Amino acid sequence: MKNKKMKIARMECDMKQEDLAKAVGVTRQTMGLIEAGNYNPTLNLCITICKALGKTLNDLFWEEI
Amino acid sequence: MKNKKMKIARMECDMKQEDLAKAVGVTRQTMGLIEAGNYNPTLNLCITICKALGKTLNDLFWEEI
DNA sequence: TCTTTATGTCAATTATATATTGCATTTGCA
């Protein structure tokens, strides 16, 4: 499933995928894959993304049943 | 840094590392490494662990600055 | 003591997250 929350949070920060990728130290493709879903990033990467966007893990990566 | 929260949550459920490992479909060693820290699990594994222990991502894996 | 149970830890291997390159496609703006 797509990660809409992350895309919205990124756009609220006026960042392109490339900007966020640079900010967290990965490639643009990796960011694209995460937003597109069916991808499984590592915890450290998730945390770094959250901090770059001013969100928490639950905000961006937790889905209630 | 050690993940004390996870160890405490696991013991509250009266599970050994091996029980939790079986419940989430990984090996005992993997669980031990995550609790010991200096390890970087994938997001899906973190989510599966949270659900097995009745916690959220923020409960177990989020540290406030 | 001696066992048993739970955990720590190491080495080698396998599976997969991420990098890199390149090109296609979409979207917004002139």
Added chain:
DNA sequence: TGCAAATGCAATATATAATTGACATAAAGA
């Protein structure tokens, strides 16, 4: 319309998460 920025997407290469097996250690009970 058109261009250009932003994103999608595929193939291959590399780094590292996760497996497997084996042995060490610490604690509790007989």
